[in-house]
Amino acid sequence: MFELKDHDGLGRLGVLTVNEKSIKTPNLAVVVNPNELSIPPKEMMKDFGVDLIITNAYIIKNSKKAEKIERKGLHDFFNFPGLIYTDSGTYQMYSQGNALITNKETLDYQEKLGSDIHTPLDLFTTPSDNKKIARFKLEETVKRIKEVKTKNYSAPIQGGSYLELRKEACKKVSKLPATVYPIGGIVPYMINYNFKQLVKVIIECKNHLPLNTPVHAFGAGHPMVFSLLTYAGIDLFDSASYALYARNGKYVTETGTKKAEHLTSLPCTCPVCTSHKPRELRKFKYLVRHNLHALMREVRVIRQAIQEDKLFELVYSRAMSHPNIYYALRWLLKNKELIARHDxxxxxxxxxxxxxxxxxxxxxxxxxxxxxxxxxxxxxxxxxxxxxxxxxxxxxxxxxxxxxxxxxxxxxxxxxxxxxxxxxxxxxxxxxxxxxxxxxxxxxxxxxxxxxxxxxxxxxxxxxSAGAERIKKYLKKVEAPEEFKKFYLKGRDVFAKHVVKCDDGIKPRMEAGVFVDKKLVAVGEALLSSQEMMGFNWGTAVKIREAIS
Ligand SMILES: [Zn+2]
Structure with missing residues (x-):
């Protein structure tokens, strides 16, 4: 269940609830490897505010700890009461090059581990795959998504750099009631800082995916792009980067990475940086913690920016830190019509x-x-x-x-x-x-x-009400069923799931007229765009100000 709370650009503040655990979005799924617990998940939750982790079924299956994890289940083993999302092993198989686990095996295994959100074994499309191969991988991925038997699962979107294939993938998976739509195969863009291509893929997907499900940029783990991707409509990120960078002696900031050995004063006020000297930050245990603080801080900065309607200003300031973010933002703004629809x-x-x-x-x-x-x-x-x-x-x-x-x-x-x-x-x-x-x-x-x-x-x-009655012909119409009329007359809000039909062109915070049987019954403020009103089954569509007496 996903509910929208606020908007700015295509950025959204939402609440995702899975297995009675609710998390705010945008959010970061912190990658946890049971073989190398650089920060225990319990500490992540307590000291960093992490409430979503992602771990890998394939790595667990091949781990020495497999038996213990299977016996205890993921939540107990990690001592983590938040949401646990599992990945299938696609990336490991791609990087190691041979098929070592089947789709059925990974899905059964994820269920056995007690994961909250399961991921089928999608086929990773590389930027060098030709269209024929990319199409084959897309179709095979969709087939594998359809094999998922559990309620909460992710439906990865493949298609590589071919935007028409991304569109096709979106259309195919949008018929499936997935919990999350991860956009797959984007790690090479992240590695090469090709943020413009990354944003192109995201916008193509946003144009064709249902709005009522969070979209995850699978493998986007640097905080310098989080605000840009949020502005393009991404709800979830994941990061193994906090540990990978730390292992390479890199200090992460929201505007880029620095070599820890070059730091003479620490440009951060996290608990690690305020209680240690720059030299000490060369140690992995400190660096990894600073890095995770830097990532989580950016997520919170983004949420607050949406709340204040300052997301553009935030993205713009990040765009000043790297030309590739600037060019990606410049391209993104060509999609004004799409952005303005939900802004x-x-x-x-x-x-x-x-x-x-x-x-x-x-x-x-x-x-x-x-x-x-x-x-x-x-x-x-x-x-x-x-x-x-x-x-x-x-x-x-x-x-x-x-x-x-x-x-x-x-x-x-x-x-x-x-x-x-x-x-x-x-x-x-x-x-x-x-x-x-x-x-x-x-x-x-x-x-x-x-x-x-x-x-x-x-x-x-x-x-x-008197004003609304005078211009009802001009008001954006939201049609609701007769059975709820009595509630609207008492000033109760219109829920998205009850919207029967609505006019095109409704933007959040516009004035809207609530109509029952073609009669105006109340006036209020739209909290969702037209497309969202029709697409969402949770949350409020129109906040009623006054019933028509
Ligand atoms: Zn710090």
Whole structure:
């Protein structure tokens, strides 16, 4: 079960629940090798906040500890009450070159170990595979996914660099009720820092995968790309890198890796770095712990950035640390239409225009598209009150000179928000406009009935029932079943699983009308995009503000 809590760009805050264990996403599945426990999983949970680990069934099967692990089960053996995800051994077989385990064997074994999420033995596609081979591997992988008998499993997407094959793979697996969709075969892009190709593959998959399931970038383990990949819609990462880098004497930071032997002062405030000298960080036991802190910190920074609607600013700052991240972001922003579809219509923080790629932001793209749809070439001045025009720093907007009275301002804002003509319909001349003490437009009444409130934070209109009733023709419609009408009339929210149909073009935080039998019954705020409302079975689709009396 996967529930969406918030959005920014294609980035999502979610909650994934498997076997009654819930984790937040985006999240990092920390790779644990039972043969080399560099940090015990119990310590990972207690001191690092790790609640998801991934371990490898193939490695366990060939380990000296196999018997003990089989007897105790993974959770007991690792003393880890969080989620345990198992990999099949695909990568080991790819790197060792011969088939040493079958699909059935690995699946049965993962079940025996008591893993929470099982992974079939997919066929790893390399960048050098030709299309014929890539297609064969894709089809064989899909066949193997279909052999999974357990409830919670991952359905890997193969297809290599061939985007049309990735699309085909997505279409095939999207019919299967998987718990996670891992995008496979991306390790070579990570190793070569080919982040642009990586993002191309991810976007192709995001375009064709169902939205109600988390997507895992299988093998993406460097924190410098986590925010970029989150912005492209990735929900899960995994990392063996914290230990691999430490073994090679590398100190991981969110902007790159450094040689531990070159450190003269530690650019980090994790518990390891604040209690040790730079020289001591050359020791594996300290370096591996710092590295894991660095990874987990970036995951938390990303979650907070989504919460504040600052994910773009975060990705952009990471893009300044490596040209390949910059080029990948530049390519990603060509997909504005896709990003804008799920990006909230108004945000909690001001848009910071910081040059370069800022003009390509989906927020600006959507806002200018709305302005054009009203027939304006320059931005009308009243929009200075509205996100993102008014709530931005550094962005020089080309405003028209025309002046508007209060009625004109409000009508224009309503047109911008609901479409041309909505302003006149919503706000007749006889309205009473209430301003705040410092002359900000605040509330609009008609015959003592509140039509709407102008939000202080972003200038958007929050409709009340009388206002919604006046412009129901312009409102984005969400249709819900008759049997729940009584709840909506009491102000209860509309759950995604109850949405029967909805208009296209709903973005999170837009005003939405709830309709039962073609009648408007309530007005509120959409928490999901149109596609998400139709795709999700969990969570709230529309937060009701007021029922229509
Ligand atoms: Zn540190």
């Amino acid at each position: 909230p219509v108004r945000k909690r923080s001001a848009l910071f225009w910081t040059g370069g790629l800022s003009d390509e932001r989906p927020e600006i793209y959507y806002a200018m598209k709305q302005v054009k749809s009203l027939g304006f070439r320059k931005v009308p001045r009243p929009l200075k009150l509205v996100y993102p025009f008014g709530q931005s720093l550094g962005w020089s907007v080309n405003y028209s000179k025309k002046k508007y009275d209060d009625l004109g301002k409000l009508r224009l804002i309503a047109d911008y928000q609901f479409g041309k003509g909505a302003g006149k319909k919503l706000i007749p001349k006889s309205v009473r406009i209430i301003k705040t003490r410092n002359q900000r437009l605040h509330q609009v009444y008609l015959d003592d009935e509140l039509l709407f409130v102008v939000r202080a934070r972003d200038g958007y209109c929050s409709l009340h």
